[in-house]
Amino acid sequence: MTYTNPLRDPQDRRLPQIAGPCGLVLFGVTGDLSRKKIMPAIYDLANRGLLPPGFSLVGFARRDWADQDFAQVVHDSVKSYARTEFREEVWQQLAEGFRFVPGDFDDDVAFDQLRRTIEELDLARGTDGNHAFYLAIPPGFFGNVVGQLKEHGLADGGGPDSWRRVVVEKPFGHDLESARELNAVLADVFPSGSIFRIDHYLGKETVQNILAMRFANTMFEPIWNANYVDHVQITMAEDGGIGGRAGYYDGIGAARDVIQNHLLQLMSLVAMEEPTSFDAESLRIEKQKVLSSVVLPRRLDLTTARAQYAEGWAGGEKVAGFLQEEGIKKSSTTETYAAVTLNIDTRRWAGVPFYLRTGKRLGRRVTEVAIVFKKAPHQPFSASSTEDLTENALVIRIQPDEGVTLRFGSKVPGTAMEIRDVNMDFAYGGSFTESSPEAYERLILDVLLGDPPLFPRHEEVELSWKILDPILEHWAKQDAAGKGKPDTYESGTWGPKSADAMLARDGRTWRRP
Incomplete structure (x- = not known):
């Protein structure tokens, strides 16, 4: 069959x-x-x-x-x-x-x-x-x-x-040059259609649901653009530390480990135009258009953040900081937290910043995409009626509580006109009786079937490194010049103050997942 x-x-x-x-x-x-x-x-x-x-x-x-x-x-x-x-x-x-x-x-x-x-x-x-x-x-x-x-x-x-x-x-190289060398090694032996690069996040049901939600429903696409969207936040937070992976992690860091692949792939699915079909080539074309349209802000010192976790409390236990982990040099500048601001230079997304962040030893384990909408241009309410009201948001939860949350304003019961945020929640576990297969089940089966839509091709990998390399080079120059080093954040918190300041300069704040 x-x-x-x-x-x-x-x-x-x-x-x-x-x-x-x-x-x-x-x-x-x-x-x-x-x-x-x-x-x-x-x-x-x-x-x-x-x-x-x-x-x-x-x-x-x-x-x-x-x-x-x-x-x-x-x-x-x-x-x-x-x-x-x-x-x-x-x-x-x-x-x-x-x-x-x-x-x-x-x-x-x-x-x-x-x-x-x-x-x-x-x-x-x-x-x-x-x-x-x-x-x-x-x-x-x-x-x-x-x-x-x-x-x-x-x-x-x-x-x-x-x-x-x-x-x-992954990792598919550690920068653009090494990625190209790796692609050349593979292409010398196998044709491109026989090379499968696994990004297990693309095998998750909720990641694929981004496409289903966008293109199977008429209610989202008309407002999925710069006219209505204020900004987008993509978060992958881990509550654990590096564990026994010091040999791998030191020198790699959070940006290479997560942003270059998982988060940029998620951003592509969120920002892409509707493909002509869901075959591999059509999906790849639209994702590549997004990645090739990414523009970095000029002031990388103000629009990126990096940090290392310090000692603190996680899961009710006292935990060591990154520099105290076994196998990590005291002089290491490898980041365990990274946040970047990206702009997509297209008609749909002009002026909408995409904030990507990832880190270890954060408040809890969660991966989500938050589409944060602009406030209504006119509200016929008094300031005191809406003082607790924030922006509408559509939050796609990738893990661990897979689902979608819609945040909007609603009147508080009573005689006064008081409006507060409420959440409308969809959970996979409550709506479908069958359990979702693990990402590796789906991806391994697709390999055996020769079906490639969920696998990034080498063009996407190289475009991702083109985005990340200037940021990594900026951080390396700061280290070499002695002008900066990674900030620190207490284990169990949600990251460094520099990441909060990154959004505060734009008048925004990070979501608390």
Whole structure:
């Protein structure tokens, strides 16, 4: 059965969306991403009947494991993190397709064995030469692995009707130059349509609902422009610190880790024009138009903010500051909080600032998009009647309480004309009986089906770095000149005073999620 992405044809939600004969080769099987997200998602897809009976999973790592040892690792991951219930019959069928290949990324013998293993699976499991290579490894190793795949004939399908695909995780480089180098490495081995860059936020139901809400309803689009919108706030807040990720995080920072990918993708979906269809090319064209229209303010010192969390209280416990975390240098200038102001130079959005912020050790974990509207040009009420009234706002909650909130003014019961803000709330959990699949379920299935609308292409990645690079360079110059360093904010609060001042200069304030 040919699968059509539900964004293109909602009727397909009623049909089984089953991948054809195929397998997945997973590099980096010992990492948290594989254990907590990828392996459980594969089981959940199998449990929902969306994988073929002969699906195979090959693990590749520097471990002295046999096939059964790898199967036990997957079993433990599924038991701990799978979304759906554990069913023995599903597990047994899935586990029959597990194989493990030990070796390093520069080990020719190991990649020869990987090729033989895949050929054996094509015969034993009927995978028909269709395999996706999932690189759940640091980007510095991408070149080694894809080079080995090319050298050992693994990047070429087993026949004219078979396919080979590669899946890479963010970060897609650390600046524009490195992103271009990474894209060149991948494009040298795989055609562009076979390269899938995973941004798991694009797999979330509520992110996709931005498109549904905008273009399936007539009430929003007429006011989705500079005539009515005052500004837009996009927030991704985390209540946890860096944990054990000091080696990765120090030198990367909040802007590279979140703004360059997640938040700029969200901004593109909010700001894009209506596509001619929801296929990959049409969506990509409209998102690229938004990213290529972004203009940075001239005074980056006044329109950006960065900071590091200091010690404080989180979850009722005393927590250390960023510079006290194990593995972090005391002289580190890596930011754990970043906020930027962006302008989109189009007729629809001229004069509407987009405020993007992200941070660790903030008040609570939340991701949301807030469309804040202008105040009514004339209000026939006394000032005292509306003193508690703020702007209307449409808030799209991405996580954890998925839904939409509309804030508007309403009269307080009583004889006096007093108007206050009220909220009209839509929650996914209260409106739909079926639970939303995890983002990785949707994205992995789309990889196996060869359906790319939810995956950013290299043009989007490079445009995103063009936006972020000048900001990072500005901060680096401040550090080098000794003119500035990251501010600090107490853990458990909502960020530094410099971020509040950034909006206050425009007469605005951050929303308190």
